[in-house]
Amino acid sequence: MSTLNRFSDAFVKVTFQEEPRHGDPMAEPWHELGSQKHQGTVVAMTHALKEKYPGYSLVATQDFRLNLLNFPMTAIEPLSPSDLVTNLVFIPLAKNSSDTPGVLAQSVQYGGFKISWQSYDFIFYTVIYPMGFGQYQQHFILHDGPKDPAHAMLLAAGIFADQLHNEIWVFNQGYWDKDRGLWNEIQKATWDDVILEDDFKEAVKKDIYGFFESEKLYKEYALPWKRGIIFHGPPGNGKTITIKTIMKQADMLGYTPMYVKSFKSWMGDEGSMAAVFGKARQNSPCLVVLEDLDALINDSNRSFFLNELDGINGNDGILVIGTTNHFDRLDPGLSTRPSRFDRKYLYDDPNRAARRLYVRYWQDKLAHNKDLGFPESLAEEVADTTDRFSFAYLKEVFVSSLVTTLQQRQDGHDVSFASSIRKEIETLRKQLDKPESLNVKDAAAPAPAATVVPTSGPEGEFAALLRALRMGTAEDGVEPNSAWAKLVRGFTGARPTGAISTVPLDKF
Structure with missing residues (x-):
């Protein structure tokens, strides 16, 4: 499967006809509103929507978790592709997980959509507008009937957004991701x-x-x-x-x-x-x-x-x-x-018994390679000569020795695994025995945290870019006591991960 095909799964699946049967009645009012010197965006949009869709129930939300364009349980179709207002974004992909260096997508600044969920049909509008030092996103859901179906759909979207899907909750810089x-x-x-x-x-x-x-x-x-x-x-x-x-x-x-x-x-x-x-x-x-x-x-x-x-x-x-x-x-x-x-x-530096246990672990890992040669005598020697070595040092003994031996043999040199191990132990012992005055910097350094590799695959790269894009929504320079800060604290630190709706470039 090609990278672009795999990447398409990260986006909302949006379909539309080449010539929409009905235009977007809100496109012109939104254009007029965006051209005003002073804006009351939510009030103005609510009033305009009620005029354009008489008899429809209307539900509005700014909750970043209730962005229906990111909810996979819906079928979505733009009311009028030509009336959508979008921004082009570049999404870089990891070199080791993609055939291409990146792809293009579009973030929706203004859009009207038809949404189907279960047996219900809705009209959905999403708009991004400036306020203060940042931007806000507002969603409007219209239904030809009572509000209950819209509430049920938003509840399902919120539950989905708060669930983990082969992910781990990680807290950093004041947000849960x-x-x-x-x-x-x-x-x-x-x-x-x-x-x-x-x-x-x-x-x-x-x-x-x-x-x-x-x-x-x-x-x-x-x-x-x-x-x-x-x-x-x-x-x-x-x-x-x-x-x-x-x-x-x-x-x-x-x-x-x-x-x-x-x-x-x-x-x-x-x-x-x-x-x-x-x-x-x-x-x-x-x-x-x-x-x-x-x-x-x-x-x-x-x-x-x-x-x-x-x-x-x-x-x-x-x-x-x-x-x-x-x-x-x-x-x-x-x-x-x-x-x-x-x-x-x-978790102290291993004693002799623990070192022998670790050497056994490496003996088992390398047992399939008979050319290396890892006899019991060598295992006992390693356990005896690595006093004060941490497990990390012991790992370095085997990793470096293995790499050195294989590289030397590829170059035509007759090098034994045992000699490489002895040389590596000697090198590490010299580092370990350095005067403390030379190791002050290392001793004061904090321990390495658990390695968190960048998310592999297109979906991960897409999500990472969206997080960066969404930070344009009033995070930079936000005041701790602002309404935005209080809102986020009310969500127990969850990052507003649905603030910018993005769809594939070839959909519009």
Whole structure:
């Protein structure tokens, strides 16, 4: 299937006849309204629509989640393609997932459409107009009958927009986004790739899944059904891969995973925290992941965070997992007080037994390649000579050695896998043994967060561009106490992801 054919699935399917039987009666009134020096857009459009469609019920909404052009359960046809007002946009595609560098689409600034949903027919208008320092989008739904069918359709559209479809809720810059890329990334994670001692791994799994399965037990003994867990220890020892695996399993079991990148936003840390926990309560039972707790929580926002964590608002069914490379930097209110984070797991540099377990993992991965040569004697040697190596360092030993060996052999050199491993261990040991004064920068650097790759495929690129386009709707420079800010806070931080309606270029 070609890239353009696959990309077409990302858009609303719009069909129309070459010569529409009926023109758009609102095109001229909208043109006149847009030409005025002073506008009362919603009032003027409502009045004009009632004049043009006497006897029709009218429902108006500015809710970004109720954009029917993004609702796949409808059939849509423009009233008059020639009367549509659109803006052309370029959508770049990822090189590794597309045969073409990008495609063109059009955002609808003004449009009238016929919409069919279930057994009902509607007239739908969507307009984008300037107000203040930004733009707003307004939708109007007309029906030849009562308002109830329109309300039912909008309810279905809202429910669909709030559901996850192979996506993960990710909070960043003050908004919740549905991230397909992160969902794809965590699908690669399995417990087999989490190299920990069996007792440790089973304890983690029991704490996580036992919490979700024990609702009745908590209720029976009148215990608050909530929990906090901290994974801590030096970077590169499995915290992130454990988090990815837990998120994947939670999603498969029906418990919503939610990932927080940062509390920094246009509405301040406290506004972001309220949005995060508000959304978590809405999606309970759920898993909330806070990576790098020591960076997320500081002196200015700690009190509010603790209030959200165990204050008067109930957090029934919410499991919070926090990670940190610097447990000593956490406030005692987080690190030691029970009822907040009551379980702590130390992901320390692996001991000899854990290193041998990790070497076995690589022996199994490379067992199919008999030319490499990975005898037990080499496995024991690696485990013995890698003291103080983190799992990340151990991984680098095998990845770099494997690449070096294969490249050298392709160049005609007779290089053994064992010699490459020994050389790589020696190189990494020198880095590890550098004086601390040379490693101050590295030691102070925050731990790498879970990798979130860009969404692959045309649909992901399309969604990413739309998010950028929609940010023209009064996000830049928005005042925290503006009506827009209050509206968004009312939606628990959800980003207005339906603000610009887009359709394929070849439809008009």
